[in-house]
Amino acid sequence: MNGVPMAAYLLLGLVLFTIGVVGVVIRRSPIVIFMCIELMLNAVNLTTLAFARYLPQFVAGRERGHTAVAGEMIVIFIMAVAAAEVAVGLGIIMAIFRLRDSTDIDQMNVLRG
Amino acid sequence: MNPNLFAFSVVAILSVLSALGVVFFKNAVRSALSLVATFALLSVLYLTLDAQLLAWTQLVVYAGAIMVLFLFVIMVLNLSKQPALIERRDPKLMLATLLGFGFAGIIGVQVVTPLLPPSEIVKDPVLAPNGFGQPQAIGMALFTDYGYPFEAISVLLLVGIVGSILLAKRRLR
Numbered sequence: 001m002n003g004v005p006m007a008a009y010l011l012l013g014l015v016l017f018t019i020g021v022v023g024v025v026i027r028r029s030p031i032v033i034f035m036c037i038e039l040m041l042n043a044v045n046l047t048t049l050a051f052a053r054y055l056p057q058f059v060a061g062r063e064r065g066h067t068a069v070a071g072e073m074i075v076i077f078i079m080a081v082a083a084a085e086v087a088v089g090l091g092i093i094m095a096i097f098r099l100r101d102s103t104d105i106d107q108m109n110v111l112r113g
Numbered sequence: 114m115n116p117n118l119f120a121f122s123v124v125a126i127l128s129v130l131s132a133l134g135v136v137f138f139k140n141a142v143r144s145a146l147s148l149v150a151t152f153a154l155l156s157v158l159y160l161t162l163d164a165q166l167l168a169w170t171q172l173v174v175y176a177g178a179i180m181v182l183f184l185f186v187i188m189v190l191n192l193s194k195q196p197a198l199i200e201r202r203d204p205k206l207m208l209a210t211l212l213g214f215g216f217a218g219i220i221g222v223q224v225v226t227p228l229l230p231p232s233e234i235v236k237d238p239v240l241a242p243n244g245f246g247q248p249q250a251i252g253m254a255l256f257t258d259y260g261y262p263f264e265a266i267s268v269l270l271l272v273g274i275v276g277s278i279l280l281a282k283r284r285l286r
Contacts, residue, residue, distance in 0.1 A: 003117040004161070007228040012125045012158075014220055016132050016151075022213035023136035026206050031141050031187060035148050038179065039132055042155055045171075053162045053241055068242035069254040073262070075167055076255070079174050080266045084273030086179050090186045091280030097190055 009050035016043035028105045030093050034086065041082050045075045121161060128154035145183050152176040164246035 016039060023036030052071025055064040131154065134147030152175040159168035244250035255263055 003115040004121045005228070007225050008118070008121060008125070009158070009162070010225050010228065011221070012128070014217055014225060015129055018213045018217040019129070019132045019136055021216060022209050025209040025212070027136065029141055031183065031190070032135070032144050035135055035144055035183065038148065038175070039135060039151065042152065042175070046155060046158060049159060049162050049164055049167065053164070053245065055242060063243075065242045065244065065250075068245050069250060069258075072164060072167060072246065072251055073254060073259050075164075076170070076251070077262060077266055079170060080270060083174060083179060084270050086182055087273045087277040088280065090182055091277040094186060094189065095280050 006050055006054040010047055013043045013047035013050070016040075016046070030096075030105050031090075033105065034089055034093075038082060038086070041078055045078055048074050048078075117161075121158075124154055124157050124161075128158070141187050142184070145180060145187060148183075149176050149180050152180070162246075163241040166246055166248045166251055 020036040020040035020043060023039065024033050027033055027036065048071050052068045055068050055071075057064060059067045128151050131147045131150040135144045135151065138144045138147060152171060156168040156171040156176070159165075159171055
């Protein structure tokens with residue numbers, strides 16, 4: 001967007017990522033921890049997209065279009081990996097909950113079922 | 114301050130507030146709903162970055178599919194035991210907040226400071242790259258140059274489907 005410097009997008013991505021990190025550390029429910037991981041992935045997506053959008057006209061002597069598409073591909077693949085990760089992770093949480101009847105992350109310190 | 118920067122600031126502040134809501138709401142359902150708001154605001158930001166296709170993908174995949182999955186799991190867990198989703202405060206909070214500020218400070222000094230306006234490293238281009246964010250360009254790239262990653266992702270999603278069905282089955286062996 002005209003008039004918005006790239007640093008603004010990077011700063012927002014940094015703030016969102018930090019909020020996600022703090023959330024992973026302080027929360028005890030695994031579902032909320034998962035949400036914070038999603039927040040971190042989205043912050044990275046925003047950063048990648050900002051870098052792709054604000055590329056200079058020529059990158060290493062080539063027209064920038066090719067490199068800009070690479071940035072968007074990274075975002076698409078991160079979204080796909082996040083979808084797979086959420087499906088498997090929530091399945092694991094359900095399995096643990098069924099086994100132990102509690103979802104406090106501090107009590108999940110044994111790997112035996 | 115130009116109007117674009119003002120609009121960006123409004124959306125950015127709202128998204129930071131809703132992200133803080135994800136972390137600091139005690140109830141998991143409220144966290145999930147404010148995460149939906151964050152994703153929607155981020156898709157607005159993708160639109161401001163001229164990435165139209167990715168903005169709609171963000172809405173459909175994250176705010177739609179992934180958050181529905183989250184809410185389903187919260188609902189299932191909620192049915193069996195109420196207080197498991199509402200937790201008590203503990204003293205890690207101060208320490209973690211301090212560590213988070215330190216982390217943001219380190220990365221900010223290294224990455225963001227060199228790019229702040231007086232610097233000449235990145236001059237903001239007026240126009241987006243050719244075809245940026247258009248479905249045609251992304252589709253062409255996805256099925257030509259990025260064919261192998263695309264296939265790898267499809268295998269990964271298949272494994273994810275099989276794995277989640279296996280984990281969600283009644284008897285875990």
